[in-house]
Every structure is written in C-alpha cells, then in structure tokens.
Amino acid sequence: MAIRRRSFLTGTAALGAGLLGGFPHIWIKDYSLARAAGGEIKVGVLFSLTGTTAIIEESLNKATIMAIEEINAAGGINGMQINAVVEDPASDPATFAEKARKLVVGDKCVSVFGSYTSASRKAVLPVVEKRNNLYFYPTLYEGRECSKNVIYTGAVPNQQQDEFVPWLVEKFGKKFFLIGSNYIYPKEENNYCKKLLEKLGGEVVNEEYVPLGHSEFSSVINKIKSTAPNVIFSTVVGDSVVALHRQYRAAGLDPAKMPMASLTTSENEVAAMGGDAAAGHFTSAPYFMVHKSPENEKFVAAYKKRWGDDKVTHFVSEACYFQMYLFKQAVEKLAQSDITPDGIREAIKGQEYVAPQGKIHLDKENLHTWLWPKIAVAKSDGQFEVLKDSAEWKAPDPYAAYPNQKCTETGLKEA
Template identity: 40%
Template structure:
C-alpha cells in the first residue's frame, strides 16, 4: 500500500495514546493472530461474533439507525444461507452516541473484550478518525459504509462508501453540465465538510465556477438563520450542502423561511438520502443529491433487496449508506471465504478483486487502497421523497482516495 500520512484528528490521537485495552488471549482456530496485536477472536465453534457500531442516540441517530438495520438484515440473510465458513454470525451491538470519543472506546471494547472478528459502522469522519488508531493498534478490521472526504487508506479499514472522486467530483461535473457559474458552500463544522470543500474549491477553479460564500455550523447545532441570510445575499446558482445529521433540519427550515426554493437557489446534498428527506419538515421536491445508490436504481438485484428490507422494516425506504453497509457484510463474507480464514492478514492478502453483486451494481474491492469501484449518480427529489436519477457517470469509477489522477489537486 502506498505510504501516506493519515489525517487523524488530535482527539483521536490522544485517545489512542490513553486508552488501555486489555486483550482476551489468542483463541483463533485458523492459526492467525495478526502482526500488530494478539487476536482474541475465537472461531473454534459454530459462530463468529461481529461488532455493529452505530449511533442510535445523538445528532447522527437520524442517519445511522438505518445502517444498523441493514446490517442486521444482511446478517440474517447470511445466517439463513449457512453463515460465513459455516459459522453463524452473532452481532454484538454498540451505540457510538454521535460522539467520536465513544466510538473509539466502543471499538476497543468490541475488539479486545467482546473479541469480534470485525466491526461494521461509523458515519462521520470524526468518528472514523477516532476509531482508526484503535483498530490499527489492535490489528482489527473496520468496515466503514459512508461517503467521505478521501485522503486516507488503512490496511485495517475497508471503505465501502464513496471516496471524493466517486461523489464530490461527479457532483461538480454535474453542476458544470447545468451551466452553474456561482456556488455557495454550507457544511457542518468538522473534518469531512472542511476537507470536501477544500477539494470543491480547487475543482471549482478548474471548472470556472466561482465560490461566493462558505459557512459552517457545529454538527450538534441547528440554527442556520445567520448563515442562510448570507446565501440570500450572495444569490448563488446552487448551494453545495455538506451538512450532516439532524443539523440539516435546521438548515432546510431556515432556507425555506428566508424565501429560497429549489427553483431559485437549488441545493445539491451529499448526506440527505431517502431516509432523511421525509424528516426535514419541508417539501424538498426539486432538490438534488449526489450518491452511488438510490432506491430508484432499476435492477432485479435491487428489487430483491428493497423487498427484503421493507418486509423486515415495513414502510421504510432504502438509501445509499445502508446499502453500502449491507454490501460491506457480504464483501466481508466473500473475503473470509476466499481467504479460508478469519485472520486479518489472510483476509487482506485475499481481498483484491473480491466482488459482490450489490443492489447498486457489481462492486469489486481494490486490495491496495481498500476502497471499491462505484458509479456516480445524481438524483432529484420528487414529491414522494424518492430520487429520480438525472445524471450518471459512464460506469463504475475506480477509487482514487488521494486524487493522484487529478493534476489540479494540491493537498
């Protein structure tokens, strides 16, 4: 893997230095214990424990609960089909409570006290960066299901959501195709929006799009009235929304209260999906979102997935992050079975080229950077809070988390 400096938050670094995580002793029946820390994973019986670590409390619960639900669906399906290497999945569930420090604490518990073989979860980049030094230190595996700002790769993390060149860059190319000349950036105040907007600003210069404003509000705050007043004054052609969680509710409320509409000042979002749209408290018809999966994707595989999810969770829509989480569990199964082992090093050695016929389409793991190829999609919200796909990339986009193929990018 290419040697790269990882942008780990100071809080996460401090946590990794101070957390004292006690191992359980090596019990792995497949003989592997990892090169960095002794594994306590026990696969000698007919079950394997996996950690599901998602926020079911706090600002991010509005988004992360659906990820937890899709992981449980995938686990039930896999168990019904014989499990992983003949072993049934036993989920160990923990709540990250929308707090990066709690995510770091809980992943340590899952890996060293619960002795899970892998962990699935996280949403914000702050939560992922808090978990990164812990999962690396304990030589575990984390499957992270959400689009993020890129500029990272770890041999202990698999990124099944989009990296920047699979979501942010396609969104900008869509805006260019729409003739957009001016753009306002609105984001939550943490690592993903800040980094994403740095990339957006550099690509905007390349595309000849002027950034006429840039505003941030803390993730746990929902008063956007002052910031939206600046959007009204700037009169941009579009607003690029990198707000996460329930703070979107406050943003959308202020947006409509101050007279903005999808016709006058449309929004393109990267964190509002089918699950969040009905919760915004306003009619979002006509607004846009950039993802790699929508419920409206037409394929027999997606039809089967939607029916299974809605049978288990009646009346609920499917969305990109939960589809990426669902896909991650199947990819893990396929990786383990290719390796013939639950050992981290053996899984990593076998990972390149492992694929899954996912609801979004066939996905394949890049064993070098642990990302997957994904098709970029732009959807426009209709009156049913579903997304009509109005733009698509020309097939799956190979992951380029460090933007090495984009000469305009300067870290």
C-alpha cells in the first residue's frame, strides 16, 4: 500500500464515509490547542519512505499504519476513527522539521508518530515544543533528553548496554573497537559504553565515525585488523549497516573471534544484507521476531499478512506498533473535548500494555518506557537466536551516563 503526502482513513468503517464523503473538520484557531473533532482523531505519521534511512523507516511506517488499521477496524477509539496524515521527510532532518510543522500547524494533528534517527528527532523537537504538541518516538536512542512533548517508547542506553557490555567482556574480552554513524546517538551510546568498560577494566582501542549513508569501509576494516579488538561495537545505522557487514565478511574476518556487537542491527538490516553476512554477530534489543509469546505470534502473523510473507518485524517496528495502542488506551480515557496534546499526555502516564516483547509500562516521571532487554545472535537463516532474556523488565534511565541529572514530571533536575 503506497501512501504519500495525503490524509487517509484506514479500516473498514472509514472506506465509505471517510474516503468518499469525509468527516467535517472543526478545529479551533489556536493550533496549540488542536483537538479531535467531527468523529475522527487526526494524527501525523512521519517516517522516511525515501533516502538513506528508508531501509528501516519504511517498516516503521508499515507497523504504524497496521496498528491504526486494526484499531479502526475494531471500531476506533470510543467510536472515533483515527485519520492518519502520512508525510515522507526523505531521511533529511530539515525536511523532518518542515513536515512536522505542516502536520502540527497545517493539519492540526493531535499527535505525531515518527523519526528513526536522533538527528531527525532533534529537528522535530523545537516544532512540537513550540506548538505544545506530542511526538511519539519509537527508536532506541541515546537518552539525555527530558521533554514533556515526547513519548519515548524505544530503549535508552542502560536498557541495552547494562547487561550487554559485561556479557561481551566475559565472552570475548576487554578490547573494544567503537564504530558508529556520525551523529549524536552513536556518540552518546559510545560514551556510556566507555563508562561501563572503565568499570570492567576494559579499553577502547579505536573510535571511528562515518557519515550517514557511508558505504566504503575499507579503511575502517584495515584499522580493525591492525588494532585486533575482541569486540567491534557498532552503532552504524541505515544502509551503512549492510555495507559494513558485507565488507567485514569479504575481508575474511571471523565473528567467532572478533564479532560485531550492535545496538542497531535488526532483522530488517539482516534481510537486506543476507543471512550469511549477519551470521555470528550480536544485537542487544528489547524485541526480536523469534520471541515466544501469544502477542508476538499474533503481531508477526498480522504483519506478514498485511505487508507480505517475506517481511520481518524488529525492535523499532514493534515499538511503533505498541505505542499506537498506548495512544489508544490514553485517548479512551478522555472525553472528546479533552483529546488534546495536553490531555493525551496526562492520560498516557503510567499506561501499561502487553506488547509482543512483554508487558510494557510508560513511566509517568520521564515519559520513557519500561522494556525487556534481550541479547541475541544472528543466524544464517536471517533470524536471531535469543541467548539471554531479562528476568524482569528494566526501568528507563535516560540520564544513566550523567548521574547528577534526573528527568522528572516537572523537568530536568540537577542532583
């Protein structure tokens, strides 16, 4: 289903009245107080369908649309259909800001769901804060952010690294080579990794950053060979992940001796690079497609039925899916006149939902999500094998690398 730059209503009930006749739009003039009206709830969907990160963001769009379709087909939210306005920011932060402004100011969306990279989230942040809107962000990210205008449903560093880095040191050794894409997320994740390594007596033999979309890793591979680390710790994103893995394999490096350990390589990138290039390398994330639960079996089956049997789910698409249901639960608590960004924010605090990964919880203090850390190894068949599954969900600490700071309901507090 190709949907570009237009408003649409999804679900069976929407097909007649929504697409043919349309619902009346009664919006108050002050865009900062956009609210649901005329029997529908208008939301923005802002994921890149073109550009360097489309390799991953297209699947985020798909998971979001599928959740909206499911909710609408089941009767909507208190009888109201979700009307999604889809925009393509083309993997460009400046375009993200431009499209977010259109969704919030022009389209009067009560919330926007979007972004993969932190660069794009940072570009959108001033827009939603100025207009007092809500931005649902599904991606694992670097933390060090405390905004009342963002609902964070992806993992922060402590949820991915607290178990992963000690496990890697124990299994492979203490010498780490850090390689990431050149923007804030990899640098902050590596900052946290270095703090953990320091406690474990580890060392960083080299730290490299490459531009987004980078595809030539021969110099990086040569440095890896010369420094001989025990672990290559990767925060490379987008289609660069595919290039790095393929060139690693072509160089004859052995994951049994020197694996790549990633926070960003999911089933989606593995499908793009091929199972042979991914096999033997590790990822830490709250969700993998092979996770065993009734909720995940339903999610995977529905996703394949909707988008194609060759499609895969992964830890960011799963967050896209469950955050729409958190939104639904929050809006269900509100009278129609209260379905505003402020109303939704208050209603979503403390919400819980049994997601494909397990039961998740939206922290009322910092608006981040309690998640289930897992460590998995990629297999040649394109899937992962989960090697370690957390015994309990883990609280988000977006300032884990900065213990003198804490995100609270009233804002960032200095210790």
